[in-house]
Amino acid sequence: MNLRDRKRSSEIDPDVDSEVIVAGWVQTIRKKGKIAFILLRDRAGIVQITAMKNEMGEESYNALTKVQRESVLAVRGKVQKSEYVKRGFEILPEEWAVLNGADAPLPMGVVDKVNVELDTRLDNRFLDLRREEVLSVFALKSMMLSAIRSSLEGSGFVEVQTPKILKSGAEGGATLFQLDYFGEKAYLAQSPQLFKQILMSSGLERVYEIAPAFRAELSDTTRHLSEFTSLDFELSFIKSQDDVMDVVEDMLDTAIKAAMENGQHQLKTLGIDLKAPKRPYPRITFEEAKAMLEERGKKVEDDLDTEGEKILGNIMEEKVYDAYFVVEYPEAEKPFYIMEKNGTPWSYSFDLEFRGQELASGGQREHRPDVLEERMRKKGLNPADFEFYLKAFRYGMPPHGGVGIGVERLVQKALGLDNVREATLFPRDRFRLVP
């Protein structure tokens, strides 16, 4: 039996194939005396192997029907049309081999009729991913990222990689993981922010990066991870932050439409009726948002809290807007690299909100070195610590802006998942470092 000749379950055509080799995981064996039905699963689907004692001989039949669930099994056999089987055909085994047996009992059931808690699932992610609905999330994530890449490439963005081991962080250092770098203190990058901006000075004009970001926040919520995938981009020669939001909107729209188009099967598996958010995404100023919330009796101080975010999400949902921008936050709430709206307490910043949750944060950057240094001091930072960054601003830095988007949050919200960990293969959080 040569496995190179194996057919994936979805490729078998009973009108054409008379004999096939299939291989996959044994999902269930329904033994019924002298006949047994084995459901063999591969990534593409499931085929039924029908084993008959009188055809195969007692010894082979007994051995085959004793194989443990989730073992890897290869079968060569006749393809036979059958009205008994849902797919219209079955495979009558002529030769079979267990490529790798599974221990029993399984640490968690793949098709058992009992719930499994997320924690148990994550401890046994390899088994969890054997479930079609779990795998579907990651197939859809891949489709969305692929669409985002083409969308950005089509708009003239260049993909870049920036260092994840840094001497200093983007905003000081409170949320950084510290590590030992040949005897010197170093940190894991919480964002590619400073490097994206340095690249604006290089003349690349438009760059994007899809890479991990690390946050040592002691957060323990359904929307935080210690390591997440950050989709960042930065573009030069913008007139205002509206130019950045335009790209974000196009990108999100493309990503969701790609999932709708290419992921129909997966969406059906998950039972999700995915719809692209209504465009254009409204752009509400912070002050307007504050007024809308206060109208509902919700006090707003300097920033939107989680409750405020959710209420605003509900208000916008009533107007059939799933996605919207909140723009011009108080500059005091925003990092040093954001441009102030001169003469006002506001800033040229925006958050992308999706059904009441922050998905992305961006804005126009301060590109004038003297103003930038002043802002750093205002935020309690020492410009001398950021010399490698400030240097790039002194020899020709174009006006620019950009954004950082949480990829797992995007997938979580788009697919309506309860927990961001569901959108992460091997999540890292405050309590989880393994697997």
Next chain:
RNA sequence: GCCCCGAUGGUGUAGCGGCCUAUCAUCCAGGCCUGUCGAGCCUGGGACACGGAUUCAAAUUCCGUUCGGGGCGCCA
């Protein structure tokens, strides 16, 4: 970092001081069945997180440890 809550077979649970040699389902093992498809039926197997305390008696109450769950803050 703060506030709540929880830990019972491999998995998911019932239990709320003595009626627990601990319930049910799933699972595993064995048996019956040649058309199953959440197969069915019969028999059997397997657990009170750890350490201490209270009590005649602790799965059950109390304290600590470890590990989880939800929320807040912070953020993507």
